Amino acid sequence: MGILDGKGAVVTGGARGIGRGHCLHLADNGASVVVNDIDGDEAQKVVDEISEKGGKAVVNTDDISSRSGAQGLVGQCVDAFGGIHIVVNNAGNVRDRSFLKMSDEEFDSVVAVHMRGTFLCAQEGALRMKEQNSGGSIVNTVSAAHFGNFGQTNYAGSKGAIASMTYTWALELARYGIRVNAISPSGSTRMSATYKGPDGKEVELPFIDPTRNGAFVAFLCSDEANWISGQIFGSGGDRVTMLEQPRYGTSMYKEGGWGVDDLLESFEKFLKDHLEPVGLMKRPYPFYDGIKPKGA
Numbered sequence: 001m002g003i004l005d006g007k008g009a010v011v012t013g014g015a016r017g018i019g020r021g022h023c024l025h026l027a028d029n030g031a032s033v034v035v036n037d038i039d040g041d042e043a044q045k046v047v048d049e050i051s052e053k054g055g056k057a058v059v060n061t062d063d064i065s066s067r068s069g070a071q072g073l074v075g076q077c078v079d080a081f082g083g084i085h086i087v088v089n090n091a092g093n094v095r096d097r098s099f100l101k102m103s104d105e106e107f108d109s110v111v112a113v114h115m116r117g118t119f120l121c122a123q124e125g126a127l128r129m130k131e132q133n134s135g136g137s138i139v140n141t142v143s144a145a146h147f148g149n150f151g152q153t154n155y156a157g158s159k160g161a162i163a164s165m166t167y168t169w170a171l172e173l174a175r176y177g178i179r180v181n182a183i184s185p186s187g188s189t190r191m192s193a194t195y196k197g198p199d200g201k202e203v204e205l206p207f208i209d210p211t212r213n214g215a216f217v218a219f220l221c222s223d224e225a226n227w228i229s230g231q232i233f234g235s236g237g238d239r240v241t242m243l244e245q246p247r248y249g250t251s252m253y254k255e256g257g258w259g260v261d262d263l264l265e266s267f268e269k270f271l272k273d274h275l276e277p278v279g280l281m282k283r284p285y286p287f288y289d290g291i292k293p294k295g296a
């Protein structure tokens with residue numbers, strides 16, 4: 001008996017890296033898994049690995065950034081396994097370029113896979129779950145890059161949008177018994193090999209087993225976790241971390257509102273020490289000396 005017995009699951013981008021780990025853990029815990037990836041050969045290897053251990057899995061090669069692809073994926077899960085109870089939005093790509101040099105193609109390509117693909121697969125999955133009256137679990141994938149990361153306007157922006165969609169869908173879908181959470185995973189993968197430091201140079205990162213996010217995803221998708229929704233967790237390695245949600249912090253008030261003269265007098269006094277570190281690395285606030293064009 002597994003905690004996911006009888007559940008049908010789809011994992012986008014499940015052929016390699018972090019998504020492969022999700023597929024293996026979902027299947028180990030009893031789910032029947034559609035392993036989606038545009039790379040069908042790699043996806044087949046994951047299906048073979050699951051089948052050899054006695055689990056149930058099939059390959060799907062739809063491009064999840066299109067409506068027809070998302071429909072095909074969800075439809076295949078229902079046809080093959082009699083229903084869909086789990087959608088893991090994991091597929092991803094990167095096209096890093098600094099903001100002022102980023103092309104339309106680089107922007108659109110990343111937004112299409114991450115933001116649009118997540119929207120489409122979650123919507124198609126949730127419509128079926130509502131029709132089945134079965135409830136279900138959607139797990140999206142963000143990244144600490146959404147705090148801001150040099151060279152990743154397209155990726156950071158998409159991941160921030162996915163975080164906001166996660167909160168929104170958790171509110172909208174609870175009435176159908178559908179839970180929506182996200183993970184910010186970690187692992188050494190084809191994608192993590194492209195990471196660069198703030199100086200634009202490639203960084204040597206220690207090896208982290210990318211499959212170690214999968215057990216947490218399996219837990220989140222089980223009925224035992226039916227009280228968890230609208231949350232984002234850091235996963236992978238040895239940790240599970242709560243991601244703090246954006247909220248209003250320190251404030252200053254003035255009856256009748258703030259004029260420019262009031263702000264000139266009070267902003268520095270009350271809020272200067274509360275400016276937040278910027279970006280993924282969370283270095284101390286770097287701009288106290290003023291931000292000016294070169295030579296000014």
Ligand SMILES: NC(=O)c1ccc[n+]([C@@H]2O[C@H](COP(=O)([O-])OP(=O)(O)OC[C@H]3O[C@@H](n4cnc5c(N)ncnc54)[C@H](O)[C@@H]3O)[C@@H](O)[C@H]2O)c1
Nearest residue numbers: 013017018037038063064090091092143186187189191192
């Ligand atoms: N590796 C990390 O440390 C890390 C950190 C934060 C977030 N993430 C996120 O985790 C997820 C998985 O990343 P990964 O590191 O395993 O990368 P990866 O490149 O190893 O795997 C991504 C998979 O998605 C597939 N894919 C891409 N476009 C697709 C499409 N249109 N339709 C279907 N499949 C598609 C690729 O073929 C690939 O197999 C991504 O969403 C990524 O942003 C990864």
